[in-house]
Amino acid sequence: MLERIFQLREHGTSVRTEILAGITTFLTMSYIIFVNPDILSSTGMDKNAVFVATCLAAALGTLIMALVANWPIGLAPGMGLNAFFAFTVVGGMGYSWQQALGAVFISGVIFVVLTVTGIRSWLIDGIPKSLRAAIAAGIGLFLAIIALGNSGIVVAHPATKVALGDLTAPPALFAILGFFIIAALDALKVRGAILIGIVAVTILSMLTGNSQYHGVFSMPPSLAPTFLQLDILGALHTGFVHVILVLVLVEVFDATGTMIGVATRANLIQEGKQSRLGRALLADSTAIVAGSFLGTSSTTAYIESAAGVQSGGRTGLTALTIAVLFLLALFLAPLAGAVPAYATAPALLYVAGLMLREITSIDWDDITEATPAALAAMAMPFTYSIANGLAFGFISYVVLKAITGRGREIHMATLLVAALFVIKYAFFPE
Numbered sequence: 001m002l003e004r005i006f007q008l009r010e011h012g013t014s015v016r017t018e019i020l021a022g023i024t025t026f027l028t029m030s031y032i033i034f035v036n037p038d039i040l041s042s043t044g045m046d047k048n049a050v051f052v053a054t055c056l057a058a059a060l061g062t063l064i065m066a067l068v069a070n071w072p073i074g075l076a077p078g079m080g081l082n083a084f085f086a087f088t089v090v091g092g093m094g095y096s097w098q099q100a101l102g103a104v105f106i107s108g109v110i111f112v113v114l115t116v117t118g119i120r121s122w123l124i125d126g127i128p129k130s131l132r133a134a135i136a137a138g139i140g141l142f143l144a145i146i147a148l149g150n151s152g153i154v155v156a157h158p159a160t161k162v163a164l165g166d167l168t169a170p171p172a173l174f175a176i177l178g179f180f181i182i183a184a185l186d187a188l189k190v191r192g193a194i195l196i197g198i199v200a201v202t203i204l205s206m207l208t209g210n211s212q213y214h215g216v217f218s219m220p221p222s223l224a225p226t227f228l229q230l231d232i233l234g235a236l237h238t239g240f241v242h243v244i245l246v247l248v249l250v251e252v253f254d255a256t257g258t259m260i261g262v263a264t265r266a267n268l269i270q271e272g273k274q275s276r277l278g279r280a281l282l283a284d285s286t287a288i289v290a291g292s293f294l295g296t297s298s299t300t301a302y303i304e305s306a307a308g309v310q311s312g313g314r315t316g317l318t319a320l321t322i323a324v325l326f327l328l329a330l331f332l333a334p335l336a337g338a339v340p341a342y343a344t345a346p347a348l349l350y351v352a353g354l355m356l357r358e359i360t361s362i363d364w365d366d367i368t369e370a371t372p373a374a375l376a377a378m379a380m381p382f383t384y385s386i387a388n389g390l391a392f393g394f395i396s397y398v399v400l401k402a403i404t405g406r407g408r409e410i411h412m413a414t415l416l417v418a419a420l421f422v423i424k425y426a427f428f429p430e
Contacts, residue, residue: 006070006315013314018072021313022321024195025074028304028344029322032058032076033329039082040297043090043097048221052330053294056223059326061287061299065319069280072308072318073262075287076326078300081251085297089243095234100243101226101292102235107247108288108298115285120252121278126413127260130366131393133358134373136261138380138389139303140355145381147348150341151175170210171342174201178346186310186350194311194347201343214334226295245424251298255284257386258301265355266309303386304344306351368404372397391421 002008002015036054041047054077061075089100114120127135148154152171157163165172178201185193205211235244259280268276280301287299308318359377364370376393380386398418401410 002317005067006317008315008317013312013317015317017312018315018317019321020195021072021308021311022318023325024198024311024347025072025302025305025308025313025318026322026325027195027198027339028307028347029074029076029302030325030329030339031341031344032079032302033326035079036077036082036296039086040097043086043100045097045295046225049223049225049227049295052220052223053226053291053296055220055326055330057287057291057294057296057299059323060290061283062319062323062326064283064286065280065301066316066323067320069276069283070316071259071263071268071276071280072266072313072315073259073280073305074302074308074319074322075284075299076302077291077296078255078298078302081247081300082297084247093243095243096231098229098231099234099237100297101230101295102232103243103247104298105230105232105289105292106235107244107251108285108292110244110248111251111285111288112282114248114252115278115281118278120256120281120285123252123256123413123417126411126417128369128372128397128411128414130362130369130373131376131390131397132260132264133361134376134393135257135386135390136264136358137356138377139258139261139306139386140352140358141377141381142352142384142386142389143303143306143348143355144352145384147175147345147352150348151345152342170205170208171340174205174210174340175342175345175349177201177204178343179349182346182350194307194350197350198339198343198347201346202339205340205343206338211338211340213338217331218334220330223294228293229295230292247298251285251288251300255300256281257390258303258305259284261355261358262301262303262305262309264358265306266314268314304348306355307347310351310354368397368400368406368409371400390417391425394418395421 008014033051033054037047037050040050058076065071065073065075085100089095089103090097152165152169153175154162155165178197181200182193182197185196206213284299284301291299362370362373372393375396376389379392380389394414395418398410398415401407
């Protein structure tokens, strides 16, 4: 049955490999189960209900990805999107969290329309090959800054912006150890190397008293405080045009950039061959709408899926595993919380280095291709945003092609996207 649904042999994989990859991706992205309720509860939303909504939205979105697209990508409420929801829309602009959920719903519907009509695929077709490679490399650099920050190896500094952290602190030491375990095992062709590294660090952390064992089972809290609480009419207020535009732009390009980067790494998008990208895009757009009903900010594809791909995940069975684990997390919240951030950090850092391979496919001899690609890749970690990286890349690509007399090489979709980003930064800079 699994072979019939997921075409495992065709993708050169096995049930064991796919399940291990799913567990690996889940472990690297499961932090959202605890981070999202913390952020959204600052708006007045019930923290326990948001916990349930987060798990359900992630499970539903990833299940659609598994069965409709057959891609090994996990979905969950996005970091950055939740901060925009809580700190900008509600905290800064003064709207209610119910209205903010209404805005998420409207942006999700627009997202579905763009996907179903093929406009989103048309936009993606306009992404030059050099920028596609830059997206993957930039996501790798973005993963790296997240990993180094989570482990305390890199810290904030008022003068130099970033600085070296305390390498003698337990989180840094555990992360360094985990990185070498993963790298060594992967070099020796050991399947599940990333998962083994995460589990090893987690167990050592418990044995040395650096993380706590909180038990295994707990019944899930009630979803009632956030379920169907969205205020769609309130979100149709004229002030929300700006909010919805920003949500749509970030959702389109964050999710699209992530999926292209991860799918490229998994060799699921090949020149001249039909891919399931359109179906994958439908999965994340419908998940946004579902999440707004459940009571959480926009759901998106996760860059941490790259960890599962590196572990061998190639089909929707990886995503199905992730979805099941998010459902189990409703009952195993104490156990899921036992994996510290510095245990998953080395996995992200290792994958980050591997994703930088994509820059070799950029034509570095053509300045009009190489410079926008480099800007896109560098802007992602330095602005802590995949969307900003894409904006730098698209705008510079159009400008350089135009002023060097090569305007005919600009795809209309590329020109439109660059124009939208210029409008976004000119009128909605925050």
